[in-house]
Amino acid sequence: MRTDPGKQTFSSFLLNFIRLETAGGALLLLAAGLAMIAANTPLLPAYELLLETRLAVTVGGAGIDKPLLLWINDGLMAVFFFLIGLEVKREMLEGELSSPDRIALPAIGAAGGILAPASIYALLNWHVPAAMDGWAIPVATDIAFALALLGAFGARVPVALKAFLLALAIFDDLAAIAIIAVFYVGELSAGMLAAAAVPLLMAVALNRRGVANVPAYVLLGVVLWVAVLKSGVHATLAGVLIAFCIPMRDRAGGSPLKDLERDLHGPVAFAVLPVFAFANAGVPLAGMGIGDLANPVTLGIALGLLVGNPIGILGLVRLAVLLRWASLPEGVTWAQLAGAAFACGIGFTMSLFIASLAFEHGGGAHWAADKLGILLGSLASAAVGGLILARALPRNPG
DSSP states (O other), X not given: XXXXXXXXXXXXXXXXXXXXXXXXXXHHXXXXXXXXXXHTSTTHHHHHHHHHOEEEEEETTEEEEEEHHHIIIXXXXXXXXXXXXXXXXXXXXXSTTSSHHHHHHHHHHHHHHHHHHHXXXXXXXXXXXXXXXXTTGGGOOOHHHHHHHHHTTGGGSOHHHHHHHHHHHHHHHHHHHHHHHHHSOOSOOHHHHHHHHHHHHHHHHHHHTTOOOHHHXXXXXXXXXXXXXXXXXXXXXXXXXXXXXXXXXXXXXXXXXXXXXXXXXXXXXXXXXXXXXXXXXXXXXTTXXXXXXXXXXXXXXXXXXXXXXXXXXXXXXXXXXXXXXXXXXTTOOHHHHHHHHHHTTOOHHHHHHHHHHHTTTTTTTTHHHHHHHHHHHHHHHHHHHHHHHHHHSOSSOO
């Protein structure tokens, strides 16, 4: 019989979550390194051929025919967003987002971590309309890498700081979902949107009737994914929508949502995200020079991640504390908060994903620049955040 994580203490649940994210972050780094090796060695033709290999699934006269890269970005990442939806729903009902006093500070910090990076990018790219499509790239936070950075310091990190970073990252994920839904849609098909509404309404009806049969929701989710994919809205949003329909509690008092979240967390951390990183992080550096580093897209993303995130987060958090809208988490110092704010500048997975949407219709004109900016900004944010945390965290915990 499974133990409901909701019956554990919050600290225990959070620490288990951190351990898994830390290991997943290390595997992400390895996958990104392998992608860079493949893109900058004689393996490049094989790497490109692999990602361009077309896979087709057909039923009768209908089907989906896409290159492997898009199966990864549209299909596997839908599983990732499904997990995000489960985590968000759990946190809103029973976790860090379930009470106003826990919500205020990370919500305010997340707002700053969105506004400041987007503003920096816009200031550097406002004169190039096509480049402006990438304004949302530096607002994203990679929760796996950010928590992995904190996890590297072990018991020296206060649980309250980990909880703050987790809650802020959840708000950031919600913002990313909203941005994708509103700003990165293709040509809409009213017929397919109507078709997508059918499985979604069926899932809502099952939830309202207290049905806890997870395979039924998954089957409806697959149908929803296909309909959303062909509607012009990005298919990964189907994962979030169906996740919100999974019941938090069944009639026996168990939690289908938490069980599913626990079952998916490992496969997503150790398979889905590393595969995505390997497919998207390869940047051919041949022929690049100082001029490429000065590209407004590269600079806008790198500075948005490295400078915009800490300035935005710390600025609004400081203002909220001064105005007494919220208070710092117990046992957390401003220096420690600064280290966490720089950790939020590690965009990587989410930034790469948003970049793939932002410039997919631009003929690839900015693909090298956006990946270079993401890698530089994320690495610099991790380095600065790690240095600050090394000095700010206590030497002898407890």
